[in-house]
Amino acid sequence: MVEAFAVASGKGGTGKTTSTLALGMALAEEYDVTVVDADTGMANLLFHAGLADVETTLHDVLVEGGAPVEAATYERFGMRVVPCGTSLAAFEAAEPERLRAVVADLAADADVLLLDSPATLGSKSAILPIVLADRVVIVLQATIPAVSDGLKVQEYALSYGTDVAGTIFNRVRGDVESAAEKADRYFEGPLLATVPESEAAQQARAAGRPLLAHAPDSEAATAYRAAAARLDPRDGDSGDVADRFRSAVVPDPP
Ligand SMILES: Nc1ncnc2c1ncn2[C@@H]1O[C@H](COP(=O)(O)OP(=O)(O)OP(=O)(O)O)[C@@H](O)[C@H]1O
Numbered sequence: 001m002v003e004a005f006a007v008a009s010g011k012g013g014t015g016k017t018t019s020t021l022a023l024g025m026a027l028a029e030e031y032d033v034t035v036v037d038a039d040t041g042m043a044n045l046l047f048h049a050g051l052a053d054v055e056t057t058l059h060d061v062l063v064e065g066g067a068p069v070e071a072a073t074y075e076r077f078g079m080r081v082v083p084c085g086t087s088l089a090a091f092e093a094a095e096p097e098r099l100r101a102v103v104a105d106l107a108a109d110a111d112v113l114l115l116d117s118p119a120t121l122g123s124k125s126a127i128l129p130i131v132l133a134d135r136v137v138i139v140l141q142a143t144i145p146a147v148s149d150g151l152k153v154q155e156y157a158l159s160y161g162t163d164v165a166g167t168i169f170n171r172v173r174g175d176v177e178s179a180a181e182k183a184d185r186y187f188e189g190p191l192l193a194t195v196p197e198s199e200a201a202q203q204a205r206a207a208g209r210p211l212l213a214h215a216p217d218s219e220a221a222t223a224y225r226a227a228a229a230r231l232d233p234r235d236g237d238s239g240d241v242a243d244r245f246r247s248a249v250v251p252d253p254p
């Protein structure tokens with residue numbers, strides 16, 4: 001089985017990478033999980049997962065005659081993690097459409113694929129994960145700009161046949177919970193979790209470890225485990241999913 005999720009937001013900095021790794025670790029208790037930094041222009045998953053010093057990353061795979069994806073895949077925190085590098089030159093050399101074949105290869109070996117997605121919808125590389133995934137997890141903060149950008153991601157995903165798995169409202173302070181519940185009415189799929197503003201999340205990032213490894217008993221980690229339990233990954237046929245990825249036509253960005 002395999003299901004591919006894009007973790008997306010529209011607005012930057014809402015907590016996509018934190019959420020990708022937290023959901024990944026929680027799901028890894030039950031499933032074979034592979035996490036990919038599909039934000040190839042502004043990659044930062046490597047900093048959250050202690051992979052800042054690795055030799056080979058996704059950038060080395062996304063070029064003609066590049067490394068096999070296995071060379072950029074690291075077993076960490078109970079998951080397979082495919083980080084991307086941060087060099088601008090490597091991003092410019094990378095061919096984003098090659099991500100289709102890479103994800104197709106990874107699909108053969110995973111129950112759950114989580115694609116940490118770029119913030120904007122401005123380029124082919126940015127929209128690729130949302131177009132290719134089965135479902136999108138929309139990570140929001142309870143602010144008008146974040147909700148507005150999240151709605152655009154939803155509209156775009158639905159227009160390409162990508163379902164909405166649900167929303168995560170992150171960095172919730174005080175009684176913003178009710179605001180999150182109100183805003184959530186505009187989104188398809190359930191409210192997966194409201195994750196509180198959490199010092200542990202920031203310390204985890206600084207330590208280069210996912211939240212669920214760094215502070216598994218924190219309130220934020222507990223919220224992410226509840227979100228993961230609501231995802232209920234679908235039992236997609238690995239071959240079908242791989243074929244879909246390989247043959248997908250990536251549209252021009254909106
Ligand atoms: N619940 C939280 N409480 C406090 N800080 C958080 C929380 N979630 C994430 N952060 C912090 O917010 C910052 C942005 O989070 P993260 O890198 O996950 O966002 P992102 O959406 O991936 O950003 P980008 O758009 O730049 O890729 C990080 O420093 C992270 O530690």
Ligand SMILES: [Mg+2]
Nearest residue numbers: 016017044045
């Ligand atoms: Mg990120």
